[in-house]
Amino acid sequence: MPIRTAQRVAKVKPSATIAMSMKAAELKAAGRNIISLSMGEPDFDTPDHIQQAAIDAIREGRTRYTPVDGTPALKDAIIEKFRRDNGLEYAREQILVSSGAKQSLYNLVQAMIDPGDEVLIPAPFWVSYPDMVRLAGGAPVTLQASLEAGFKITPAQLRTAITDQTRLLVLNSPGNPTGRAYTRDELEALGEVLDRFPRVAIVSDDIYEHIWWAQEPFSTLAEVCPHLAERTIVVNGVSKAYAMTGWRIGYAAGGAEVIKQMRKIQGQSTSNPCSISQAAAEAALTDSQACVERMCKEFHKRHDWLVPALNELPGLHCSPGEGAFYVFADCSEAIEMLGLDGDQPFCEYLLEHAGVALVPGSAFGAPGHARFSFACSIENLEQAVERIGEALKPAS
Numbered sequence: 001m002p003i004r005t006a007q008r009v010a011k012v013k014p015s016a017t018i019a020m021s022m023k024a025a026e027l028k029a030a031g032r033n034i035i036s037l038s039m040g041e042p043d044f045d046t047p048d049h050i051q052q053a054a055i056d057a058i059r060e061g062r063t064r065y066t067p068v069d070g071t072p073a074l075k076d077a078i079i080e081k082f083r084r085d086n087g088l089e090y091a092r093e094q095i096l097v098s099s100g101a102k103q104s105l106y107n108l109v110q111a112m113i114d115p116g117d118e119v120l121i122p123a124p125f126w127v128s129y130p131d132m133v134r135l136a137g138g139a140p141v142t143l144q145a146s147l148e149a150g151f152k153i154t155p156a157q158l159r160t161a162i163t164d165q166t167r168l169l170v171l172n173s174p175g176n177p178t179g180r181a182y183t184r185d186e187l188e189a190l191g192e193v194l195d196r197f198p199r200v201a202i203v204s205d206d207i208y209e210h211i212w213w214a215q216e217p218f219s220t221l222a223e224v225c226p227h228l229a230e231r232t233i234v235v236n237g238v239s240k241a242y243a244m245t246g247w248r249i250g251y252a253a254g255g256a257e258v259i260k261q262m263r264k265i266q267g268q269s270t271s272n273p274c275s276i277s278q279a280a281a282e283a284a285l286t287d288s289q290a291c292v293e294r295m296c297k298e299f300h301k302r303h304d305w306l307v308p309a310l311n312e313l314p315g316l317h318c319s320p321g322e323g324a325f326y327v328f329a330d331c332s333e334a335i336e337m338l339g340l341d342g343d344q345p346f347c348e349y350l351l352e353h354a355g356v357a358l359v360p361g362s363a364f365g366a367p368g369h370a371r372f373s374f375a376c377s378i379e380n381l382e383q384a385v386e387r388i389g390e391a392l393k394p395a396s
C-alpha cells in the first residue's frame with residue numbers, strides 16, 4: 001500500500017525551471033548536443049578571494065553551529081551593505097540570514113500568511129512565489145503585466161487588486177523572468193497606493209540588484225518610500241551577484257517582530273545556514289566589489305547582443321531589460337506559425353529540433369512566452385540563436 005502524503009503537497013508543483021534544466025541535463029548525458037538557456041545561475045566561478053575566505057574558515061575551525069539567524073559578523077556586513085547600497089538602516093535583530101534568499105522568502109510567507117489570506121503577485125513572476133503561498137494555505141492573486149507595459153504593474157492595477165484579505169504584495173525588481181525593473185517614480189506611485197492600505201505588507205525581492213545596467217541607479221521601495229519601510233521586508237542574497245548559488249546564503253531585513261517570527265520557523269526547520277558559507281558571504285559583502293562589476297559588464301554585453309538577435313527571429317518579440325540575466329520573449333506568433341498548442345510544446349519543439357533548452361512562459365504565469373537565460377557564453381548564445389532560427393524557418 002503506498003504511503004499517504006499530505007494534501008498540502010498535492011497543491012504544489014515542482015519547480016519548472018529545475019525540471020527544464022534536468023531534462024536538458026538528461027539529454028546531454030544521453031549524448032545530445034544541448035545548449036541550455038534555462039538556468040538561473042551565473043556561469044562564472046565564485047571569485048577567488050571568496051573561496052579563500054571559506055577555506056580559511058574551515059582551517060580556523062569555524063565549522064560549528066552558529067546562531068540560528070546568522071553570525072554577528074555576517075549580520076554586521078549585511079547592515080553595512082544596506083547602508084552603503086540602499087541608504088537603509090537596520091539593527092542586528094532586524095536581520096535574518098538564511099540558506100538562500102529562497103528560504104528567507106519561505107520563512108516570511110510561513111510567518112505572515114494564514115489560510116484565506118491573499119498575496120498579490122505581479123505576473124510574470126518567479127516560479128516559487130505562488131507555491132510558497134499555497135503551502136501556507138494562502139491564495140496567490142496574480143496581477144498580469146504585459147510586454148507592452150514593460151512587464152510592470154500600474155498603480156491602478158494594484159489599487160483594484162487589493163481586498164480585505166490582502167496581506168502581502170510581492171515586488172521583484174529587476175525581475176525574474178523579465179529583467180525589467182521599476183523606476184524610482186514608478187515605485188513612488190505604487191507607494192502612494194500602498195499608503196492607503198496600512199494592513200498590506202510588502203516583500204521586495206532584490207536578489208538581482210547588482211546585475212544592473214540601466215541609466216538610473218537601482219532603487220528599492222523601502223528607500224524610495226521611507227514611510228513604508230516599517231512594513232517592507234527586503235530579501236536579498238549573495239547567489240546571483242557573487243556567483244555563489246551553491247553556497248546558499250540569502251537574507252531578509254525588516255521589522256524586528258516579523259524577523260523574530262521568521263527566525264522561529266528557521267530554528268525549527270534548518271537552523272543556521274552553513275557556517276563556512278556565512279564566512280564566504282561576509283567576505284563577498286565586505287571586500288572589493290570589483291568582481292561584481294566585472295560579471296555585470298559581461299551580462300550586459302550578452303544582453304545587448306541577445307535582444308536584437310531574438311527580435312530578428314521569425315515570430316519572436318522582446319524588449320531590453322534593466323538587469324538580471326534573462327530575456328522574456330513573446331513567442332505567440334512563432335507558436336502559431338508552427339501550429340503548436342502553447343509555450344510548453346514550443347519549448348519541447350526547440351529542445352528536440354534545435355537542441356536548445358528554454359523555460360516556457362506559463363511556468364511564470366505568462367503563457368505564450370519563453371525565458372532565455374544569458375548566463376552562458378556569447379558563443380553558446382550565438383549558436384543557440386542560429387539553431388532556433390533554423391528550427392523556425394518556414395518549410396519551403
Ligand SMILES: Cc1ncc(COP(=O)(O)O)c(C=O)c1O
Nearest residue numbers: 040100101102126176237239250
Ligand atoms: C527572483 C528570485 N528570487 C529568489 C531566488 C532565490 O535565490 P537563492 O539562490 O538565494 O535562494 C531566485 C533564484 O532563482 C530568484 O530568481
